[in-house]
Amino acid sequence: MTDLATLDAYGVLTEPTTLTIQRLLPGPIERIWAYLTESNLRRRWLAAGEMELKEGATFEFVWRNDELSCPTSPRPAGFPEEHRMQSRITELDPPHRLTITWGSTGGVSFELEPRDGEVLLTIIHRRVPDRSTLLNVSAGWHMHLDLLAALAEGREPAPFWEGWSRLKAEYDSRIPV
Template sequence: MTDLATLDAYGVLTEPATLTIQRLLPGPVDRVWAYLTDGDLRRQWLAAGHMGTVPGSSVELVWRNDELSDPPGRRPPGFSEEHRMVCQITELDPLCRLAITWGSTGGVTFSLEPQGSDVLLTVTHHRVTDRATLLSVGAGWHAHLDILAARVAGEAPEPFWESWGRLKEEYERRFAD
């Protein structure tokens, strides 16, 4: 069982190019699982899109970050209103573990572990070798998971883009060369 008193909201490099970030969320585990796998729930914190139900099937992710909070904040230069990516499920153990491919990186794994009435969600983003991508990914996962935590707690999330910008600066400090 995880020592919940020491759980830090920030992602850490568990290997030189692997980011691991955790959130303790209100359970039950099937509700948190639904926020990972159901496109309508996933769009409330990360990205919309259809997801297959077996390893090898596709996952469509459609980001519309301006829709994640009200107000969304000011979108930084270089980001579009919508971004799409098609991934593939590489591992699926319902209510426990989901792993998918992720662009040019080594993929993302979501693990769920019941902790009493709560659920520990661990997101591991593998083989992010480019520093700029690592900083963006770290801030992105952190901001998206903060929104997920707010959603499952029935709270309004803070403006996405302001959060992402502030977090990117913090990850630049934390992951200094």
């Protein structure tokens, strides 16, 4: 696979219904693994939810995107204050790979690879059902990863919904109709 992290921060379609997005983050790998698997850390950039690290284990993600940044920005119409999604671990290889089901929009793999003191995080979101969902998912992963990068680097994250709205418009022009 092409090293997308050297190209730019945007996700790309690696298959018609598969988004791949990467970030190079400060290590060590165990630290980034903790941001993926520990609810108290994951809730700061993505979603809360206790996760038993065992293949087949089910868990619930709980999103509260309004709480991800300060200052906050207005939530777009149609998005609830809180969103919940049931998921299940389908593949586990700590601290290198975590694959989970993702509600009605397929599955997601998180792959971690050490790189000279840094960690290349690759997220592959498969079976995205339609373009509208793809735009939401692309902007979502991009903005959530921007938050993770800010946290990992000790920076204040940008306002979540403002960034998500901007990114959705950018992905609309980048992803073919």
